[in-house]
Amino acid sequence: MTRRGALHVIIALLLASGVIRLGANTGAAFANEDPTPSVPEVCEADSPPALLEALDAREARIEERELRLVDRMQALRVAEVEIETRLQELTAAEERLSATITRVETASEEDLVRLVAVYENMKPGDAAALFQTMAPEFAAGFIARMAPESAAAILTGLEPETAYSISAILAGRNANAPTE
Helix, strand or coil, rough: CCCCHHHHHHHHHHHHHHHHHHHHHCCCCCCCCCCCCCHHHHHHHHHHHHHHHHHHHHHHHHHHHHHHHHHHHHHHHHHHHHHHHHHHHHHHHHHHHHHHHHHHHHHHHHHHHHHHHHHHHHHHHHHHHHHHHHCCCHHHHHHHHCCHHHHHHHHHHHHHHHHHHHHHHHCCCCCCCCCC
């Protein structure tokens, strides 16, 4: 035999000796072992099939709960998208409404300015005849926008009671305005 071969034989004999000694002492070790198993009490009472059924039932409940959560998350995502869409629509509608209000207010103001200019350019007697037929509150709105000279000429041509009513309305227009 070569040296290597002898070395392999010695290693094999040592391993075989270890296995034999280990095998010889294991019987005694098993005999000294505590007869009560180290399994929790819950498992002792349940038989393996009952334990498996309980675990299967728990797994089914968890899967059902997971599916409900997935459905709820999907519903929330859909609701988020819908809310965002509605918010954008609302913002666009608000912008259109604001533009319409601005256009209407501008047009109304332009109409009033033009009408005041017409009344100012009329002969004071003719304008006074028109203002005599108007409600005092309505007439006061036009008089307030006129140049003082034109307004004075028209008020002069009105009956005294009508002129007084318009003057009282003009004087009281800002009476309730905050002073501070």
